Amino acid sequence: MNTMSFFTDLAGIAGEADVRFDVPASALTTFRAGGPVACLVTPRDADVLASVLAAVRAEGCPYFLLGRGSNLLVGDGGYPGVMISMRQHLSHVRTEGCVLHAEGGAMMSDCAKQAYADSLAGFEFASGIPGTIGGGLYMNAGAYGSELSDSVLYARVLMPDGEVRTFTGAMLGLSYRHSVLQENGGIVLEAAFRLRPGKQEDIRALMEDLASRRREKQPLEYASAGSTFKRPAGYFAGKLIEEAGLKGFRIGDAGVSEKHAGFVVNYGHASAREIRAVMDHTAEAVYGHSGVMLEPEVRMIGVF
Ligand SMILES: Cc1cc2nc3c(=O)[nH]c(=O)nc-3n(C[C@H](O)[C@H](O)[C@H](O)COP(=O)(O)OP(=O)(O)OC[C@H]3O[C@@H](n4cnc5c(N)ncnc54)[C@H](O)[C@@H]3O)c2cc1C
Numbered sequence: 001m002n003t004m005s006f007f008t009d010l011a012g013i014a015g016e017a018d019v020r021f022d023v024p025a026s027a028l029t030t031f032r033a034g035g036p037v038a039c040l041v042t043p044r045d046a047d048v049l050a051s052v053l054a055a056v057r058a059e060g061c062p063y064f065l066l067g068r069g070s071n072l073l074v075g076d077g078g079y080p081g082v083m084i085s086m087r088q089h090l091s092h093v094r095t096e097g098c099v100l101h102a103e104g105g106a107m108m109s110d111c112a113k114q115a116y117a118d119s120l121a122g123f124e125f126a127s128g129i130p131g132t133i134g135g136g137l138y139m140n141a142g143a144y145g146s147e148l149s150d151s152v153l154y155a156r157v158l159m160p161d162g163e164v165r166t167f168t169g170a171m172l173g174l175s176y177r178h179s180v181l182q183e184n185g186g187i188v189l190e191a192a193f194r195l196r197p198g199k200q201e202d203i204r205a206l207m208e209d210l211a212s213r214r215r216e217k218q219p220l221e222y223a224s225a226g227s228t229f230k231r232p233a234g235y236f237a238g239k240l241i242e243e244a245g246l247k248g249f250r251i252g253d254a255g256v257s258e259k260h261a262g263f264v265v266n267y268g269h270a271s272a273r274e275i276r277a278v279m280d281h282t283a284e285a286v287y288g289h290s291g292v293m294l295e296p297e298v299r300m301i302g303v304f
Contacts, residue, residue: 003080006059007039010082013051018042018089025078025272025302028085029069030130032223034272034302035078040066042088046158046189049084053187054162056082064301065187067135068107071225076272077303087132090189095120098195099153104134104188108141111193112207121198122151124206128214130226134188138181139297140174144210149174151193157186164189177230177297219257222265228279229262229294237294238262244289246282254278273304 011019019041025034043049056063062081066072086105093102093111095118102111112127125146129136136148137155152169159165165186173180181188214220229237241247241261249256254270255278257263264278283294 025074034074037079039082067132070131075302075304079302100193102133120195122195153192155191156189160185219259224265225298228264
Protein backbone atom coordinates (compact mmCIF):
# COMPACT_ATOMS: atom_id res chain seq x y z
CA MET A 1 0.00 0.00 0.00
CA ASN A 2 1.35 3.43 -0.95
CA THR A 3 0.03 5.16 2.13
CA MET A 4 0.44 8.77 1.08
CA SER A 5 -1.15 8.31 -2.31
CA PHE A 6 -4.03 6.38 -0.71
CA PHE A 7 -4.61 9.20 1.79
CA THR A 8 -4.67 11.62 -1.15
CA ASP A 9 -7.32 9.40 -2.78
CA LEU A 10 -9.35 9.72 0.42
CA ALA A 11 -9.20 13.50 0.09
CA GLY A 12 -10.73 12.99 -3.36
CA ILE A 13 -13.57 10.96 -1.83
CA ALA A 14 -14.26 12.99 1.31
CA GLY A 15 -13.11 16.44 0.14
CA GLU A 16 -9.83 18.10 1.11
CA ALA A 17 -11.39 20.09 3.93
CA ASP A 18 -12.47 16.88 5.67
CA VAL A 19 -9.15 15.02 5.55
CA ARG A 20 -6.24 15.93 7.81
CA PHE A 21 -2.86 14.32 8.31
CA ASP A 22 -0.70 13.68 11.39
CA VAL A 23 -3.24 14.93 13.90
CA PRO A 24 -1.95 14.50 17.50
CA ALA A 25 -4.04 11.98 19.45
CA SER A 26 -3.56 14.27 22.44
CA ALA A 27 -5.96 16.66 20.72
CA LEU A 28 -8.49 13.93 19.99
CA THR A 29 -8.72 12.08 23.31
CA THR A 30 -9.72 13.09 26.83
CA PHE A 31 -6.50 11.48 28.15
CA ARG A 32 -4.69 14.19 26.16
CA ALA A 33 -1.88 11.82 25.31
CA GLY A 34 -0.60 9.85 22.36
CA GLY A 35 1.19 10.35 19.05
CA PRO A 36 0.00 11.37 15.59
CA VAL A 37 -3.01 9.88 13.84
CA ALA A 38 -1.80 9.43 10.27
CA CYS A 39 -5.09 10.41 8.66
CA LEU A 40 -8.29 11.81 10.18
CA VAL A 41 -11.43 11.91 8.04
CA THR A 42 -14.59 13.77 9.04
CA PRO A 43 -17.19 12.60 6.49
CA ARG A 44 -19.83 15.22 5.68
CA ASP A 45 -22.66 12.67 5.43
CA ALA A 46 -23.45 8.97 5.73
CA ASP A 47 -22.87 8.31 1.99
CA VAL A 48 -19.35 9.74 2.18
CA LEU A 49 -18.74 7.72 5.35
CA ALA A 50 -19.77 4.54 3.48
CA SER A 51 -17.48 5.43 0.55
CA VAL A 52 -14.53 6.08 2.89
CA LEU A 53 -15.18 2.78 4.67
CA ALA A 54 -15.32 0.91 1.34
CA ALA A 55 -12.06 2.54 0.22
CA VAL A 56 -10.09 1.77 3.40
CA ARG A 57 -11.33 -1.81 3.40
CA ALA A 58 -10.50 -2.32 -0.28
CA GLU A 59 -7.01 -0.92 0.37
CA GLY A 60 -6.53 -3.08 3.49
CA CYS A 61 -5.70 0.07 5.44
CA PRO A 62 -6.22 -0.06 9.24
CA TYR A 63 -9.14 2.14 10.32
CA PHE A 64 -10.84 3.15 13.54
CA LEU A 65 -14.15 4.84 14.23
CA LEU A 66 -13.40 7.65 16.68
CA GLY A 67 -16.10 9.00 18.99
CA ARG A 68 -15.05 11.68 21.48
CA GLY A 69 -12.01 9.63 22.41
CA SER A 70 -13.15 9.54 26.04
CA ASN A 71 -12.46 5.86 26.49
CA LEU A 72 -9.35 5.65 24.42
CA LEU A 73 -5.57 5.59 24.81
CA VAL A 74 -3.51 5.95 21.61
CA GLY A 75 0.16 4.92 21.79
CA ASP A 76 2.98 7.49 21.65
CA GLY A 77 3.96 6.09 18.24
CA GLY A 78 0.56 7.19 16.98
CA TYR A 79 -2.06 5.43 14.88
CA PRO A 80 -0.75 4.47 11.46
CA GLY A 81 -4.12 4.22 9.69
CA VAL A 82 -7.31 6.19 9.13
CA MET A 83 -9.49 7.48 11.93
CA ILE A 84 -13.04 8.40 10.99
CA SER A 85 -14.81 10.97 13.15
CA MET A 86 -18.55 11.62 12.93
CA ARG A 87 -18.62 14.44 15.48
CA GLN A 88 -18.28 17.33 13.05
CA HIS A 89 -20.98 16.49 10.51
CA LEU A 90 -22.94 13.48 11.77
CA SER A 91 -24.09 14.69 15.15
CA HIS A 92 -27.65 15.91 14.66
CA VAL A 93 -30.16 15.45 17.52
CA ARG A 94 -33.95 15.85 17.46
CA THR A 95 -36.99 14.58 19.25
CA GLU A 96 -40.29 13.35 17.87
CA GLY A 97 -42.94 12.80 20.51
CA CYS A 98 -41.22 10.85 23.27
CA VAL A 99 -38.49 9.51 20.99
CA LEU A 100 -35.03 11.07 20.85
CA HIS A 101 -33.18 10.55 17.54
CA ALA A 102 -29.43 11.12 17.46
CA GLU A 103 -26.71 10.59 14.88
CA GLY A 104 -23.74 8.49 15.95
CA GLY A 105 -21.43 11.49 16.41
CA ALA A 106 -23.80 13.39 18.72
CA MET A 107 -22.50 13.97 22.23
CA MET A 108 -24.59 12.30 24.93
CA SER A 109 -24.57 15.62 26.81
CA ASP A 110 -26.20 17.34 23.80
CA CYS A 111 -28.84 14.58 23.69
CA ALA A 112 -29.55 15.19 27.39
CA LYS A 113 -29.84 18.95 26.73
CA GLN A 114 -32.28 18.35 23.86
CA ALA A 115 -34.35 15.97 25.98
CA TYR A 116 -34.48 18.64 28.71
CA ALA A 117 -35.47 21.35 26.21
CA ASP A 118 -38.34 19.14 25.01
CA SER A 119 -39.39 18.12 28.57
CA LEU A 120 -38.38 14.49 28.16
CA ALA A 121 -37.04 12.51 31.11
CA GLY A 122 -34.85 9.40 31.07
CA PHE A 123 -31.59 10.70 29.60
CA GLU A 124 -30.36 12.70 32.60
CA PHE A 125 -27.89 9.97 33.66
CA ALA A 126 -25.95 10.45 30.40
CA SER A 127 -25.59 14.23 30.68
CA GLY A 128 -22.19 13.92 32.39
CA ILE A 129 -20.75 11.10 30.27
CA PRO A 130 -18.33 12.86 27.88
CA GLY A 131 -18.82 10.56 24.88
CA THR A 132 -20.86 10.21 21.71
CA ILE A 133 -23.97 8.15 21.04
CA GLY A 134 -21.91 5.74 18.89
CA GLY A 135 -19.21 5.31 21.53
CA GLY A 136 -21.92 5.10 24.19
CA LEU A 137 -23.74 2.27 22.46
CA TYR A 138 -20.49 0.48 21.69
CA MET A 139 -19.75 0.50 25.45
CA ASN A 140 -23.37 0.49 26.69
CA ALA A 141 -22.42 3.57 28.68
CA GLY A 142 -24.13 4.00 32.01
CA ALA A 143 -24.06 5.89 35.28
CA TYR A 144 -25.96 6.14 38.54
CA GLY A 145 -28.03 3.00 37.93
CA SER A 146 -29.05 3.68 34.30
CA GLU A 147 -27.55 2.57 30.99
CA LEU A 148 -28.26 3.34 27.34
CA SER A 149 -29.73 -0.17 27.10
CA ASP A 150 -32.67 1.02 29.26
CA SER A 151 -34.05 3.32 26.57
CA VAL A 152 -32.59 2.42 23.18
CA LEU A 153 -35.24 1.43 20.64
CA TYR A 154 -33.03 0.76 17.65
CA ALA A 155 -29.84 1.78 15.90
CA ARG A 156 -29.07 2.05 12.19
CA VAL A 157 -25.69 0.45 11.72
CA LEU A 158 -23.27 0.54 8.77
CA MET A 159 -21.75 -2.93 8.57
CA PRO A 160 -18.16 -3.50 7.40
CA ASP A 161 -19.51 -4.91 4.08
CA GLY A 162 -21.34 -1.63 3.42
CA GLU A 163 -24.83 -2.88 4.23
CA VAL A 164 -26.94 -0.67 6.52
CA ARG A 165 -28.88 -2.75 9.04
CA THR A 166 -31.36 -1.81 11.72
CA PHE A 167 -30.63 -3.38 15.11
CA THR A 168 -33.36 -3.39 17.73
CA GLY A 169 -32.29 -2.84 21.35
CA ALA A 170 -32.31 -6.62 21.87
CA MET A 171 -30.21 -7.24 18.76
CA LEU A 172 -27.55 -4.82 20.01
CA GLY A 173 -26.77 -7.35 22.76
CA LEU A 174 -26.19 -4.66 25.41
CA SER A 175 -24.85 -5.74 28.78
CA TYR A 176 -22.36 -4.23 31.23
CA ARG A 177 -19.94 -2.20 29.03
CA HIS A 178 -20.60 -4.55 26.14
CA SER A 179 -22.47 -4.55 22.83
CA VAL A 180 -22.51 -6.74 19.77
CA LEU A 181 -20.75 -3.86 17.94
CA GLN A 182 -17.56 -4.96 19.70
CA GLU A 183 -17.75 -8.19 17.69
CA ASN A 184 -19.32 -7.21 14.37
CA GLY A 185 -17.43 -3.96 13.64
CA GLY A 186 -20.67 -2.09 12.86
CA ILE A 187 -20.72 1.73 12.88
CA VAL A 188 -23.71 3.40 14.55
CA LEU A 189 -25.10 5.92 12.05
CA GLU A 190 -28.02 6.92 14.25
CA ALA A 191 -30.06 5.64 17.14
CA ALA A 192 -33.46 6.22 18.72
CA PHE A 193 -34.30 6.23 22.43
CA ARG A 194 -37.70 6.07 24.09
CA LEU A 195 -37.97 8.70 26.82
CA ARG A 196 -40.98 9.82 28.87
CA PRO A 197 -42.71 13.13 29.46
CA GLY A 198 -41.26 14.98 32.44
CA LYS A 199 -41.16 18.37 34.13
CA GLN A 200 -38.22 20.54 33.12
CA GLU A 201 -37.54 21.56 36.72
CA ASP A 202 -37.27 17.89 37.77
CA ILE A 203 -35.07 17.01 34.80
CA ARG A 204 -32.75 19.94 35.51
CA ALA A 205 -32.62 19.17 39.23
CA LEU A 206 -31.59 15.57 38.53
CA MET A 207 -28.91 16.61 36.03
CA GLU A 208 -27.51 19.16 38.48
CA ASP A 209 -27.51 16.64 41.30
CA LEU A 210 -25.63 14.05 39.20
CA ALA A 211 -23.16 16.71 38.02
CA SER A 212 -22.39 17.77 41.58
CA ARG A 213 -21.95 14.14 42.64
CA ARG A 214 -19.45 13.74 39.80
CA ARG A 215 -17.56 16.91 40.74
CA GLU A 216 -17.38 15.77 44.36
CA LYS A 217 -16.16 12.22 43.68
CA GLN A 218 -14.29 12.35 40.37
CA PRO A 219 -10.99 14.07 39.45
CA LEU A 220 -12.60 16.11 36.66
CA GLU A 221 -9.85 18.71 36.92
CA TYR A 222 -7.39 16.27 35.27
CA ALA A 223 -7.38 14.55 31.89
CA SER A 224 -8.54 10.94 32.07
CA ALA A 225 -10.75 8.37 30.38
CA GLY A 226 -13.10 8.02 33.33
CA SER A 227 -13.10 4.66 35.10
CA THR A 228 -9.97 2.97 33.86
CA PHE A 229 -11.02 -0.58 34.68
CA LYS A 230 -14.30 -2.45 34.38
CA ARG A 231 -16.15 -3.28 37.58
CA PRO A 232 -15.19 -6.87 38.44
CA ALA A 233 -18.22 -9.00 39.41
CA GLY A 234 -18.86 -8.55 43.12
CA TYR A 235 -16.28 -5.77 43.63
CA PHE A 236 -15.56 -2.11 42.91
CA ALA A 237 -12.34 -1.49 41.01
CA GLY A 238 -11.63 1.79 42.85
CA LYS A 239 -11.96 0.14 46.26
CA LEU A 240 -9.66 -2.76 45.28
CA ILE A 241 -7.07 -0.29 43.97
CA GLU A 242 -7.27 1.79 47.15
CA GLU A 243 -6.95 -1.33 49.33
CA ALA A 244 -3.83 -2.31 47.40
CA GLY A 245 -2.32 1.01 48.53
CA LEU A 246 -2.15 2.57 45.10
CA LYS A 247 -3.97 5.84 45.63
CA GLY A 248 -1.54 8.51 44.46
CA PHE A 249 0.83 5.98 42.81
CA ARG A 250 2.61 7.80 40.01
CA ILE A 251 4.89 7.21 37.04
CA GLY A 252 6.00 10.51 35.50
CA ASP A 253 2.92 12.61 34.90
CA ALA A 254 0.50 9.66 35.01
CA GLY A 255 -0.98 8.36 38.22
CA VAL A 256 -3.81 6.81 40.19
CA SER A 257 -6.04 9.68 41.26
CA GLU A 258 -5.89 10.69 44.94
CA LYS A 259 -9.56 11.60 44.73
CA HIS A 260 -10.93 8.43 43.10
CA ALA A 261 -8.64 5.42 42.78
CA GLY A 262 -10.70 4.07 39.87
CA PHE A 263 -9.34 6.85 37.66
CA VAL A 264 -5.85 6.90 36.16
CA VAL A 265 -5.18 10.55 35.35
CA ASN A 266 -2.80 12.63 33.29
CA TYR A 267 -1.41 15.33 35.56
CA GLY A 268 -0.12 17.38 32.64
CA HIS A 269 2.20 15.92 30.07
CA ALA A 270 1.98 12.15 30.61
CA SER A 271 2.97 9.93 27.71
CA ALA A 272 0.71 7.07 26.68
CA ARG A 273 3.48 4.73 27.80
CA GLU A 274 3.41 6.21 31.32
CA ILE A 275 -0.37 5.92 31.48
CA ARG A 276 -0.21 2.33 30.34
CA ALA A 277 2.57 1.55 32.81
CA VAL A 278 0.42 2.88 35.66
CA MET A 279 -2.49 0.73 34.43
CA ASP A 280 -0.32 -2.40 34.16
CA HIS A 281 1.23 -1.87 37.58
CA THR A 282 -2.20 -1.25 39.11
CA ALA A 283 -3.67 -4.44 37.65
CA GLU A 284 -0.66 -6.47 38.84
CA ALA A 285 -0.66 -5.01 42.34
CA VAL A 286 -4.41 -5.52 42.76
CA TYR A 287 -4.10 -9.12 41.60
CA GLY A 288 -1.28 -9.67 44.07
CA HIS A 289 -3.25 -8.08 46.90
CA SER A 290 -6.74 -9.44 46.34
CA GLY A 291 -6.48 -12.12 43.64
CA VAL A 292 -8.93 -10.15 41.46
CA MET A 293 -7.86 -9.54 37.87
CA LEU A 294 -8.82 -6.06 36.68
CA GLU A 295 -9.76 -5.71 33.04
CA PRO A 296 -9.21 -2.31 31.38
CA GLU A 297 -12.35 -0.50 30.28
CA VAL A 298 -10.19 1.89 28.27
CA ARG A 299 -9.44 0.82 24.68
CA MET A 300 -5.77 0.93 23.71
CA ILE A 301 -4.77 1.26 20.07
CA GLY A 302 -1.83 2.28 17.92
CA VAL A 303 1.91 1.98 18.45
CA PHE A 304 3.10 2.06 22.07
C1 LIG B 1 -14.43 12.19 33.03
C2 LIG B 1 -15.04 10.96 32.42
C3 LIG B 1 -16.17 10.38 32.99
C4 LIG B 1 -16.73 9.24 32.42
N1 LIG B 1 -17.84 8.72 32.99
C5 LIG B 1 -18.43 7.63 32.44
C6 LIG B 1 -19.62 7.08 33.01
O1 LIG B 1 -20.17 7.58 33.98
N2 LIG B 1 -20.15 5.97 32.42
C7 LIG B 1 -19.58 5.39 31.32
O2 LIG B 1 -20.13 4.39 30.82
N3 LIG B 1 -18.44 5.88 30.78
C8 LIG B 1 -17.87 6.99 31.30
N4 LIG B 1 -16.73 7.49 30.73
C9 LIG B 1 -16.08 6.79 29.61
C10 LIG B 1 -16.56 7.22 28.21
O3 LIG B 1 -17.08 8.54 28.22
C11 LIG B 1 -17.62 6.27 27.67
O4 LIG B 1 -17.09 4.96 27.55
C12 LIG B 1 -18.15 6.70 26.29
O5 LIG B 1 -19.23 5.86 25.95
C13 LIG B 1 -17.11 6.62 25.17
O6 LIG B 1 -17.64 7.31 24.06
P1 LIG B 1 -16.69 8.01 22.98
O7 LIG B 1 -17.57 8.65 21.97
O8 LIG B 1 -15.72 8.89 23.65
O9 LIG B 1 -15.98 6.76 22.36
P2 LIG B 1 -14.41 6.58 22.00
O10 LIG B 1 -13.61 6.59 23.24
O11 LIG B 1 -14.02 7.52 20.92
O12 LIG B 1 -14.44 5.10 21.43
C14 LIG B 1 -14.77 4.02 22.25
C15 LIG B 1 -15.17 2.84 21.35
O13 LIG B 1 -16.43 3.15 20.73
C16 LIG B 1 -16.30 2.96 19.32
N5 LIG B 1 -17.20 3.89 18.63
C17 LIG B 1 -17.19 5.25 18.70
N6 LIG B 1 -18.17 5.76 17.90
C18 LIG B 1 -18.78 4.70 17.31
C19 LIG B 1 -19.85 4.55 16.36
N7 LIG B 1 -20.49 5.62 15.84
N8 LIG B 1 -20.23 3.31 15.99
C20 LIG B 1 -19.59 2.21 16.50
N9 LIG B 1 -18.57 2.28 17.38
C21 LIG B 1 -18.17 3.51 17.77
C22 LIG B 1 -14.85 3.25 19.02
O14 LIG B 1 -14.46 2.67 17.78
C23 LIG B 1 -14.17 2.61 20.22
O15 LIG B 1 -14.00 1.24 20.02
C24 LIG B 1 -16.16 8.65 31.27
C25 LIG B 1 -15.02 9.24 30.69
C26 LIG B 1 -14.48 10.38 31.26
C27 LIG B 1 -13.28 11.02 30.60
